[in-house]
Amino acid sequence: MLNSISEALQFIELQKEKRKEKLSKLSIYVCVGTGCTAKGALKVYEEFQRVLLREGLLNSVKLAKIEDSENPLKKTGCCGRCSNGPLVNILPHGYFYSHVTVNDVEKIVEKTIKRGEPLEELLLIDPVTNDRVRSLEDSTLYKNQNFYIMEDIGKCECDSIEDYMARGGYSSLIKVLSQMQADEIIEMIKNAGLRGRGGGGFPTGLKWEAAKNSKSDVKFVVCNGDEGDPGAFMNRTLLERDPHLVLEGMIIAGYTIGAQKAYAYIRAEYPIAIQMFQKAIDDAKKLGLLGENILQTGFSFDVEIKEGAGAFVCGEETALLASIEGKRGMPRPRPPFPAQSGLWGYPTLINNVETYANISRIIRDGVEKYRLLGTENSPGTKMFSVTGPLKVTGIIEVEFGTTLRKIIYEICGGLLSGEEFKAVQIGGPSGACLSKEFLDMPLDYDTLKSADAMVGSGGIVVITKRTCMVEVARFFLDFTKRESCGKCIPCREGTMQAYNILEKFTQAKATKEDLENLEFLANLIKKTSLCGLGKTAPNPILSTLKLFKDEYLAHLNGVCPSGTCVSFKKYVVNEQLCKGCGLCAKSCPQNAIFGERGKPYKIDQEKCIKCGLCVQKCRFKAIEMI
Template sequence: MFKTIQEALSYIEKQQELREQRLKDKSIYVCVGTGCTANGSRKVYKKFVEVIRKKGLDVKVETIDDESDVVRKTGCCGLCSLGPLVKIMPEGITYSHVRLDDVEEIVEKTIERGELIERLLLTDSVTGKKITKLEDATFFKNQTFYIMEGIGTSECKKIEDYMGRGGYKSLLKVLSSMKPEEVIETVKASGLRGRGGGGFPTGLKWEFTYKAKGEKKFVVCNADEGDPGAFMNRTLLERDPHSVLEGMIIAAYTVGAQKGYAYIRAEYPIAVEMFNKAINDAKKMGLLGENILGTGFSFDLEVKEGAGAFVCGEETALLASIEGKRGVPRPRPPFPAQKGLWGYPTLINNVETYANIAKIIRDGVENYRKRGVEKSPGTKMFSVTGPLKLTGIIEIEFGTTIRYVLENICGGTVEGKKLKAIQIGGPSGACLPEKYFDLPLDYDTLKSVDAMVGSGGIVAITEDSCMVEVARFFLDFTKRESCGKCVPCREGTMQSYTILEKFTQGKATHEDLENLESLAKIVKTASLCGLGKTAPNPILSTLKHFRDEYMEHINGKCPSGTCTALRKYVINPELCKSCSLCARACPQGAISGERGKPYVIDQEKCVKCGICFEKCKFNAIELV
């Protein structure tokens, strides 16, 4: 344990030297993030350990359980669709989709003989060529790594590795030479905006909490990332927990807090494990707890696991949950900065916001503002999903266009399908058509077209998708996640969903269209919290940009053929060969005919399952 700032600084500088040396050593890094773990990376990791030990190779390794030498663990690099990923240093050779059967071959050929295994190399999403190094992939070259520094080589479980990247130097600087007011002014000057979705200026929130009167103060990290398909916070907590922890300790010193909570949803077991270890390691070194480094500043922190309620992403509902109450929002004001946990002033920021703090203090405001745009400086992590060649977590500067992300980073769509729209900002985000793809991604630009950065989720939507069904899909999630406290959200989302179902079932009228739009506006205006106020966004945005599809549904047709109830399969008599294959495959017995004559489909019996369409070898069955 360090007792003084100088002791800690000397240790950190030593770790920086050691890390530089480690990167020159022959070593193996295996990604153990959730995506790679789901594909078996931890078994691959153990296999590497067994093979290395068996062969007695001179490979520099870290320590597991402080007992034996093994291969190193690294956190998620964002390319989740290609895991398990293995990186071999110092050459930087990176292999994808590594299986247990590949491990001995990698050790024998690449580690022992320096040979490449062609089939395991990454294939560039844009050029289609095999590449040797992770950093040479177009997916990575076209990103701007700031928060996600140390891609492929950051050792997620070791505080020493974080220190080797300059970690905790910002905390030492703050404790030794900066007053709380100076820290606040630095954060304000940086222009950092909350990464949780609202984009509120972080420095102002810190200032409000600092000036608030209270016997106690709290600092809270909102890691209740509940958006389907969004996992930026989880990734950051798994790969670099100390960056978040350092930001929280600096925040506590600045606003005068003595206690903190990291609210992490229980579905993120690896993130919970990593952050708890980070807390324990920081305490052992005297960076957390009583009288930190002899400065007289004390701060303690613990993890609270959320039960998975989406509404607990709203800060007042989150605070209620920490207090042991039902997680429902309350009216504001008062805001948490004035009256938060147990009635005391409370600072709440999300994972990515805290992760920016130490780097701003370390690198300086001017350096930080080199990235991004004037009113949205810095970088942002986004989670990109959908039918794209590459999906996962990316980090880009604010101001990067949507099209650049989809084409230059993710490589465009699979099978060459044309993109029709994106849905951005989580399940309550807006749907933007292709004509907006050249807009820069930043808070104010998106707001100008009734969209939002939100949590940072981007879902690619291709031309074979039905936008009415897209709206119904996302509203189905938000209506189920409504806490039920306020009538507009509880009843409004349910009634809106019922109307959308009428559209997808071919039962909607022009009156339903008017009612849907009117109801969505009421829910947006009258709901108590952010969940209800943003839940109608998929409806309002699709009505604005894809109204013609709603009209076609009223007229009994789904233009993409997605809505099953509006499908109609018919047999083209000119193409039908009377083979009876479709009739034999039909589970409802809806197809009849006889040899030498075209078969027909009884529309009353047909359930639109499409089996006949798939089975016909002559393309005689058509979807109209």
Template sequence: MQHIRAHVLICAGTGCVSSGSKKVETALRDELVKKGLDQEIKVVETGCHGFCEMGPILIVYPEGVFYCRVQPEDVPELVDSHLYKGRIVERLLYREPVSHEKIPNYNDIAFYKKQHRMVLANCGHINPEEIGEYIAAGGYEALAKALTVMKPVEVVAEMKKSGLRGRGGGGFPTGTKWEFTRNAAGDKKYVVCNADEGDPGAFMDRSVLEGDPHRVIEGMAICGYTIGADEGYIYVRAEYPLAIKRLRIAMKQAEEMGLIGDNIFNSGFNFHLKIKEGAGAFVCGEETALLHSIEGKRGMPRPRPPFPAIAGLWGKPTNINNVETFANVPQIITKGADWYASIGTERSKGTKVFALTGKINNTGLAEVPMGITMREIIYEIGGGIPNGKKYKAVQIGGPSGGCLPEQLLDLPVDYDSLIQAGAMMGSGGLVVMDETTCMVDIAKFFLNFTQSESCGKCTPCREGTKRMLEILNRITEGKGQENDIDLLEEMAKNIKATALCGLGQTAPNPVLSTLRYFRAEYEAHIKEKRCPAGACKSLSGYQITELCKGCGLCKKVCPVDAISGEVKAIHSMDQAKCIKCGACFAKCPFKAIVKG
């Protein structure tokens, strides 16, 4: 009998694959064969570990040694030293960004310590293309329990008692939504999984589908049994080829084992799944536009009511939840609603998966209990702001969310607190900004995204966001007018009140939140024709200060001869000639040139 003495788990999520994990895996397998260790060391491809900043990631068990940024040329030493001689390769260990302490064990890394991994429990720990590994981790027990010992109304009651709210952005109670669809009249019903993840910087759903697809399939099947649906669709954007590939493998394996298909667990319940690949339109994240797309129509929203629970896909009652919502379902059924409700806050139960991006040391995925503070996420899990810069704001909720300033770092992260602060949970994107970020420019960036993604059906969204974007462009170019701030606020409120769907209704949020917390920056752009962050080129020139030593390096690199001065004397800059290229700023060894 083959004796496996060690497992090497190598991340094969999109982040690590893009940084070369496949080449590392090939080199590892070849080296194990060369050393004669291939029969006693098992290499396992996993999904995303979450710590994307450190990829390619490789973890050696049973010790749990965490190696990061491993390259193919590191493999011979790793095999010889660790897997053959039992000596840890210290240079490949993770170092904490502040203390620079080397951390050998996966569980001791600060990035993971404050997390509560429930949805991501299997991601990075099992092979997502092997159904046996999911079953060994407790997979499909919840489906078996629901079909064999629970009635549909009991499942609804358990879901309502758990307090799970939709993780796609709106936060509507999941159990109540299932109940509406179950009680709707109709001989045919559908379950739809919204995996059309389109927020800039968001990759939560993608990672779950790549790393643990069976968890989502199981959650959908339980939903189908509960509401009386025998058919489901997973609507996933075509830009996620690895997620689609692993979903197809998982669906095939589940069908072969009788876990989806006809007469599951001899219960008489049938459930069939299909994948619909979306073309990448952000508006298709809105549920009625998504349904139109599945039907083969252009993805455009329609007025509600009727809601999809009453008249959804092809006019039939339809329940729509996103990936993370369905991924929570199996553990609620297995461990119970009381267990789930014990995590989080009174009105926001469970955990939330966030994608940490932007000006932060530890980019990646983090799953945290509801109610944790933004400070804990950014500084303890995220490792703080790189290069000694000062934290300025975080954009939460993507283009539909809002920017929260430094004074709200201790705000609890839950649905209600975020709404009161002028933001929203959204699907879980967190874009961190430092002192070099211009908040007017950020508002312009997100509004530009939503404006270009508008389906154009309703006038408030189609025309209103365009007019707002024109004003923001004018402000960042130094052509802002005194009444622009009032005009932006008036238009934003009108669009929120009159747009047809969630895209238009939330598009003004980044503008409103930056006006609320960073109004002074707007005023500086308009009244002083100055960008405080030095990010808007039209408003940001360079000045030579009294720190200048007269070394002449800035003068040598200036492409337009805008700098003059004698050796060892303070130089001067001709602003009329300066093209704001920043070459002098980058070259000055005395930090004597400043933006402003």
């Protein structure tokens, strides 16, 4: 327990000295993020424990009691290369191993731990150069990023408060508690130009100021870790690899606005993130950095985790507040805004996980250093989750103003062989599709807004020529219509009707009137829906109608340009290959295949539902799609 500001400062300096010593000695960092854990990282970690103990490379006492300085085996968080896990980083050599299995541990200990030599067959393969690289820093993905809140990637301990403090953690909290007034903190955040990373990009300093100026004896701080966008896992990554970075930002927020309690709203599908963040809370309490009378300054603050049930609408702040209160997650009209009337009617500050992660760095390193990255109106960095047919996919961090071209072709190494770029879907299911004309557009809040797109939570999906843009719009609207809370008619009914029209397009049943109705309906939903989910749900429709309208027109003329909408195709029997065995007819659920045994069979196109079962059953490959 740290009982004063001076004790805390001394403890931080002690941890910094220990870390310098540790980094010069042998350390084995095993990634235990969700991706690596799913591939067996914990078993790899346990095998390292067993082998190191057997070889006398660990103290023989119970591992849980070994001091960090004596234990070279450590857990680290996501390194952004989830598809290559389990990942192991050996320092100070810097050897970065991928696809490590339990069977590899003995070899690593013998060759790398004992002799200091790399195990060549386990070194990470750079998908861009196809060469093995000796360290993560040498890989294409790593070299072209701008790390700010993801610094020390692959060499920080995700479950150690001492390691976080050794990297300067909690020094910002100590600074604000001992040296700064609330107005100074807010002014610093305003000058930094930090904008909310949850999607809207609202100036963080203004939001904090509104909450601070609200008159109430009871106030709350809320961290939005719901992250409901499909394919987006930036928040999960931060909570797993550096939970104290987020926690420190929340405590500073509480001090600034005069709050006594905070809730971290994390979706239940993130069990590792919840576990890591709960440990961070417990460890901070043990050291006196959280709880009653923090460091004897008179400031008391507590944090509790609230597990979300996976409702996309709870990413909207008023729906999230309703969920915390134990109600159904449904948005309400604003004003009043949460800063005036939030949880149980009290002033409440809500920020995203990534927003809080920036706070302590800004206070610790200063406004000028923060503004070295990014653009004038969108300073700093942003984490993105990049998916699609690329040579490298995963979590990246780049400064605002970085172009899509740099992300796709430099950081991610370009598209896989045989693929041709068509578009990107940016901003999650509520985002927009941008064509190749936007590849050189700088990514920041205002520029994307001018293109009728948005940063959103940070999801980027790369789309190729093989993909139908009408189907893309249908796919994302299918998600948002299912996630609608149903409170307002435009969102509840409008998204369903728009989806039905898109279904007609992909099923070769649409008319010119459907095209006119789709555009009218999309604009109506956008203008009249209650909350952000409804207002942004039509974005995939509107953006594809704007940039890829030729594909909609082609569908009206009976053609899917990409060839992915199966309703525009038909199964036929190749009479030259058919042996007349009748197996296809027996397997058809619609009785659409007919003929005489020993002669070529035929398919009734009116009955055929294009399920493809006949193709699977035919042993002579006589059924083809044309």
